[in-house]
Amino acid sequence: MDGRGVAGDARAWVHEAVRLVQADGNRSADTHLRVFPLPPAWGVDLYLKDESTHPTGSLKHRLARSLFLFGLANGDIGPGTTLVEASSGSTAVSEAYFARMLGLPFTAVVPRSTAPAKLGLIRRQGGRVHLVDDPGAVYAVAEELGARPGHHYLDQFGQASTVTDWRGNNNIACSIFEQMALERHPEPAWIVVGAGTGGTSATIGRYCRYQRHATRLAVADPEGSVFARAWRTGSRDVTGPGSRIEGIGRPRVEPSFVPGVVDEVVTVPDEESVAAARLLHERLGVRAGASTGTNLVVALDLVDRMCREGRAGSVVTLICDDGDRYLDTYYDDAWVAARGWDLARARARLDPLAPPVA
Incomplete structure (x- = not known):
């Protein structure tokens, strides 16, 4: 076979590979937007986009x-x-x-x-x-x-x-706003995400600006991560120990983190991340990883802030992955205790922010 034949075979393989990957997305339904129960009198609605329902179980x-x-x-x-x-x-x-x-x-x-x-x-x-x-x-x-x-x-x-089309094309930001269209507060006051690569926050932040939404973006950053310090100082050279919350937080500022599209970065204690993941399981029956807990802590604090300011509206965050992956870690009491995390103390702060709703 001559060189042109080899090149043709390679191009045909790429065409089929693209078809297979695109077909996977085409036959996958969009992920659910779950409602987190809050007292109706608060006037603030909280939603979690459940990325754990993807075929491989995560965002x-x-x-x-x-x-x-x-x-x-x-x-x-x-x-x-x-x-x-x-x-x-x-x-x-x-x-x-x-x-x-x-x-x-x-x-x-x-x-x-x-x-x-x-x-x-x-x-x-x-x-x-x-x-x-x-x-x-x-x-x-x-x-x-x-x-x-x-x-x-x-x-x-x-x-x-770089690889995600932030202008639309069924990215996660586009999906959130489409699913919020019929809610009582369709344009979220806040969207809350964690940062690992920084790609999700970059996509959502860019999309909100491109579409001229008033929605603000908060990044939930676990302790040990450098994103919060980088955002506050404007320096990309900061380093740290990294995070004990799998999937988010980094010891260095990743190239895909775009601080200019982020409106607020909040550092979350590890014990609150774990406690909030368990709180989610109690309230919704959905078991998620501790990175979801990190998101939920910041989302609940923003709901509380809006209530104290007398502002109605909505807050959206993400369920990042399936918590069954962490049954021997974040959901294991002995494992958690060995790390010195006091979940009772964390719950004492979080429970008033998310009281049970009959």
């Missing part, structure tokens, strides 16, 4: 799809390409899913501290796990592996804000 399914489509369209991914990612778990689960769909090998460079259930999910999707003792080293190790011949580093942290 990262959207990012993985976008990374694959970008890589295919950009000529980075072809037949036989070995894919590599640096991930704390959920993104790697979703990327392993798409890699298996296309018949491509996939390696996730993951901190050794990642929840065992997540590692099992990566392997179940056909991915290989490369464990790293130092969480801060995952970038360099993944980049080194991805630079090998026939390999491609997907680079979620560097590419998240």
Whole structure:
């Protein structure tokens, strides 16, 4: 076969790969927008967009799809390409899913501290796990592996804000506003998200400005993460220990974090993140990870602020992933106690913000 035939076969493979990835999105229903029960007299409504209902169980399914489509369209991914990612778990689960769909090998460079259930999910999707003792080293190790011949580093942290079309095209921001259209306060006063890559906050913040919405964006940042300090100081050079809340918070400012589209960043204590995740399970019967708890803490505080200011309206946040992944960590009392987290103290502050509604 001559060179043109080889090139033609590769192009045909890419066309089919794009079709497969797009078909996955086309046959997946949009994620639910759940109502969190609050006293009607407050005049403020709270919603959680349930990203745990994606085929791979987390918000990262959207990012993985976008990374694959970008890589295919950009000529980075072809037949036989070995894919590599640096991930704390959920993104790697979703990327392993798409890699298996296309018949491509996939390696996730993951901190050794990642929840065992997540590692099992990566392997179940056909991915290989490369464990790293130092969480801060995952970038360099993944980049080194991805630079090998026939390999491609997907680079979620560097590419998240680039690969998603923030103007619309069924991104998460577009979906939120479409689902809010018939609610009594259709334009949210606030949308609250965590930041891991920074891609979700960048997409939502850009979309709100592009569509001229009055909605403000709050980033919920777990303790140990640097995003709050970076936003307050205007410096991208700050570093820190990183987060103990899987999926959000970073020891460095990621390239995809866009501080200029964020209106407020709130640091959330770890024990409140875990307590709020359990509170969500009690109120809605939905078990989610602690990153969802981080979001919920900030959302409830904003609801409280609006009530104290006498402002009616709505607040929207996200359920980031399925809490069954954390049964042996955030939902295990002994594991939580070993980390010194006082959930009773956290609940004493949070419960008045979310009283049971008959």
